[in-house]
Amino acid sequence: MTDKDNIMIEDFFKQAAQQQIEDNGFTERVMQNLPETVSKSRRLSHLWTLFCVALGVVIFFIFGGWEIVQLGWMGALRMVATSMEVFMQTAPTTEITLNLWVLLGLAAFVLVYLPYQTGRKLSSVL
């Protein structure tokens, strides 16, 4: 195909390329036909979640849920305290020797390596 052919083809399509189609109500028709289902279902889902949470809170207080939580919490605290007491009474009393180099290595890991790694990861994310 020659350059002349190319020019001829481009000229032929030039007018078609400049053609602008008037809207003539097309956009309104599209907007009227947009499905509502997406946002409506999402809204209904939010309302249902809200209703369930409210119902749960009401039932919780009506049936003395707060007292049950308090009792459970106190029981757990008592159990921890008892376990600590038993541990203190039965813990081995032998001395633990500390290696200076192990301590220095641990301090270097916490003070140098961890901040370095954290900074590197943060900079790659940001």
Add this chain to the structure above:
Amino acid sequence: MADLNDISLVTQVAVFHNKRAFDQLVRKYQSPVRRFFLNQTLGDEQLSDDLAQETFIKAYLNITKFKGMASFSTWLFRIAYNVHYDYMRSLHQTEDIDTSSALRTSSTSGNESLKMDLYKALSLLKPDERTCITLQLIDGHQVDKIAEITGIPANTVKSHLKRGKDKMAIYLKQNGYDR
């Protein structure tokens, strides 16, 4: 700048379900999208509008899938191409569409003879050739964009363009456009 404006509108649609923002996008792109379908259907205005409407509704429903890797225009044209491809497949039609019915329905707007010539010329092309030719010569897309829109490899797009242009050159010469 235009792309940034598009991305801003798309964000408003995707995050806040802002229909006014989508209205602006439809208003902005209705002309190129409907023109694309007019060229693929050889001037069938009713069918083109139906397919264009389907394209915008699909774009609305899948707006959260637009990641901004390509421009919104390219993404929208890709949907339009798929809508047209699905329509053609639903017709179980492997050959060119019925040109007589298409040309018949296009006789309502101005610049008739040129339009008739354009659709007659386009009817000589195979569907993929027609898509590549119109996307390049009418919608002004580069080969890589056409490949992105159609999902056809760039080299195949180039082959379609070459064959299509050869056919167009013969048709135009036979109809006295070289004088």
